Amino acid sequence: MSDRIENVVIVGSGPAGYTAALYTSRANLEPLVVEGFMWGGLLQTTTDVENYPGFPEGIMGPELMQKLRDQAERFGTRFLTDEATELRLADEPGGIHEVVVGGETIKARTVVLSMGAEHKKLGVPGEEELANQGVSYCATCDAAFFRDRVILVVGGGDSAFEEAIFLSKFGSKVVLVHRRDEFRASKIMVDRARAAENLELKTPFVVEELHHGEGPYERVATLRNTVTGETEELAFGGAFIAIGHEPQSAVVRGQIDVDDEGYVKVQGRSTRTNKPGVFAAGDLVDHTYRQAITAAGSGCQAALDAEWYLRDTPEVPTPESIPHGDLAEAQWAATRS
Known part of the structure; x- marks a missing residue:
């Protein structure tokens, strides 16, 4: 275990993590980013990004992440391309947190x-192979690539219906596939979908397989009726999987408050969590927007919250920070009473 105590350790990367690193490094806090082996977040698996401000011609997802990382590094950010396997978070203001990475403990x-x-x-054959080649997980990001084509949407909740209604403005036809005749989506969303002339609700079906079609832009889904067991094929240009998200909060559950879906809870409009000195940003807390630009914005907030916390919160002394001896031990005990 190193004796160095970092001002800021950022666990994770993506637009939120790298923006937090940029702001804290410009504040001379010398942040350390534990960015993970799959650094860059979901944008590393995205091709064209056309809705991030400042890039009128668009930019590839991995290139955007590299630029954000390079910008943070320019101002002194340090990176560990490894995974945080454990966090031991202090309970008191000014306490020292510990992040375990590769068997080493960072304070x-x-x-x-x-x-x-x-x-x-979905976990069906062909899904991984067609990712970013006809299969997407973000309508706001990729709808324009499938203009005037048949679009498949999979899901039955509000998110799936929101995606389908949005996509109906682009596709020649949208087919929403759900395993049951009943939907989890709110009635108003279902009614809006049924009112759209080019939107079909196809139930009760599940997707069994996805594969290439005959044309260069054609894909095919094998659908199975959950009641009769019969199968049929649906040709489409683009498919959007809208069955939810899984926040990557497992490493802090039990210490940090999370909601029923596992998203980290923050206080009001801040990025503060229930642990003093611990802040959360990006898709880890965001149920609603889940965009690169909103994640970057919350990364900025987290950086400023961390900076203000460091400015206003005295550091709790540790045994190593004061001389040894009977008097020193008495002083240390007094700080803990």
């Missing part, structure tokens, strides 16, 4: 959590 006065969330997958 920190503040921690920014930005581990993000993963799209839930």
